[in-house]
Amino acid sequence: MHNNQILRNRVKSHLLVQIQKGDLVVGKTINLAALSRKIGVSVTPIREALSQLEQARIINAVPNRGFVVTRLSKKEAKNLYETIAQLEIMALENSDFSKEDVSALQVQQLKLQQAYTPVSRLKERFAFHNILVRKCNNAVLMQILETLWARLLFYEQGFGNDASFYENVDNQNEAIIRAIEEDNLPTAALILKMNWMVVLEYVEKHIEA
CATH class of the missing domain: 1.10.10.10 (Winged helix-like DNA-binding domain superfamily/Winged helix DNA-binding domain)
Known part of the structure; x- marks a missing residue:
């Protein structure tokens, strides 16, 4: 098995x-x-x-x-990003972070910044989100997230060469880490939602193009 x-x-x-x-x-x-x-x-x-x-x-x-x-759909992208944002927020709000967890997020963010190929950047970005929510003990929620992450990987193909896309991602990831470090999960959750909405806006423009 x-x-x-x-x-x-x-x-x-x-x-x-x-x-x-x-x-x-x-x-x-x-x-x-x-x-x-x-x-x-x-x-x-x-x-x-x-x-x-x-x-x-x-x-x-x-x-x-x-x-x-399958063909990309702007409507489906909107539904997916809004759903995954809410699910990650739920997972985040039901997690307890240690200093080691914060360090893991910092290390992963550094890996994302140092990744130079489109595939590796995409991989490291989703690895950051995995670390962000992995302390959640809701197995059903995590299983749904893993399925949605796979779908989002499909939508975000080809974005790795866009410096502006990753500049926004980096800034928001770092803000999320700071909020968690300060034990301010409500702020971290708000920034996390903004993060996914920024990505959604970018993806919608990409689909239209």
Whole structure:
């Protein structure tokens, strides 16, 4: 069971990277046999991984075609970002942060600032949010967040080269860390919501373009 999960996660990570790099574009059918040969994983865990990505609405199962990368929707982006903002705020408000937790956030923020490729920047940004809410002991909430994060990774592909996008993210992340360090979770939650709304505004403009 554990081995199957590892294989599924390997497939999902590979596909997300391909989407982020633009190698797997909207409307393109995913070739299961070719994917199996490329990453050395059998078709069964690949199908399981694709089914999970379909549940996250990253891809669609189209009759007579197979799994296809779905088209971006401005309305869906708005719903997703507003939902994930509220869920992260709930997780944040139900967390207790130690000095070690604050240090972990600071280290992760430094990793984000030092990341130079689009894929690595995106990965480090979502890793920051993972650390931010990981102290929440609501397993259901965390499972929903993980699914939504996967979908948001799809929306944010191609933003890594935009310096202004990450400048805003960096400033807000640092403000969140300061608020947590001062034991001011209401302020941290407010900045966290602003963070996601700034990203949403950027994504909406990107979709329109």
